[in-house]
Amino acid sequence: MPAQYSGDEGQSRYERMLQGYLSGELRIVNAGLPRSQKTLAVLLREEYPHLLCHDGSTQLIKRKELDYLASMLDAGEQEALLLPMLIELGGDQSQATILCAGEVEEKVISTILNMPLRQGQPLSRTSALPPTPTTPTTPTTPTLPPASTTSPTPPAPTTSPSPPAPTTLSMPPTSTTSTGLPISTRERETITLYRPQLALLRKTLKTTTQYLFPQKNRPPQTPH
């Protein structure tokens, strides 16, 4: 064997170890995800509210947070709210997406953030800006069906033949709240939040929200 390959065995062992380590990193980040979500009503009935995670551990849910959530929802909504709410981190580091099955999550988040979530806007960062006041938004923006439907229907396309270029859109004063935070957008089954909003949400709901790291990179969201 030539001298230059003398360290090949050791190298491959090192490389294998490195490979295993890197794969392990991917496992670690999603180890805390729950095996299944529970509804708020079920968790409220438990003496020690908890969830089973993928790695076999249990996650404690604080009763204080459950009581807080229960205070803002009625009985029917408590049955519909699945916990923990999953926060998916997208490709853009300034944004995070909350996966939601229904509109209860929207209500909870808008109450916590103290701001409305605008519906039916495309999710990309540039297109999250509202259209200019001259654009007739009502006819072109389709009304969303109830988000609780689980049928894999494609996103509703806009009837506008050519949407305006994102760079030409201006940010009117209505696009931010009184606190200066930009308004989040709500698309079918997802809610897009900016980092400061996420920090605010996590401060309030520490044990009832959970981060989800997608293993495959999602393609960047483009305007419809």
Add this chain to the structure above:
Amino acid sequence: MPQLIRVRPTKIELVKLKRRLSLALRVQKIVKDRLSILTMEFLQTARETVESKRNLLDEMSQMYRALSIAAGYHGYVALEKELLASKADVAVTTGLRNVAGVRIPALEFKEPAKSMRGYSLLETSSCVDHGAQLARKSLKAIVELAELQRGLELLGMEINRTKRITNALEYIIIPSLQATIHYLAMKFEERDREEKGRLKRVKVLLARKE
């Protein structure tokens, strides 16, 4: 200058290296996301810890003030006798919560079902009541602060670890993989060119023979 990885210059090794590079890039992205989340949580926890500590100090000072007033009113001996009777276990629900792969303890102070104080209400004044109430609040704040401080430590350690991984990936692993892939690709191109030259030479020799 990134260091080349010692590998056999074969196509199989090149494919393996490319796979390794794609895995490393994917891991780098996830680790960077994780680092930013951990930093956000760390800063949030640090802010809350400062707030909680201030809150605890306020409540403790109020409690000691109330206790000293009670001691002045009832006398130390009588107060100690009453407080001995009011000893009770503290119930704290403990568990774990997972923040981007970091297991942080979650503690929750359990409020007693009945507010049994233990001491005689007839023989004590409202000063003792007030002190007891503040003591309970302080206990709650202590539990909260314990959770936050432990979380802060764990998050800090994990941020250090994740930073090391990110740096290793960014400055050592990925550049060396890229350099090796580049080196192998150049080597294969060179080999192809040599092969082409050799074939031409053979062709000339065969033509001469004929």
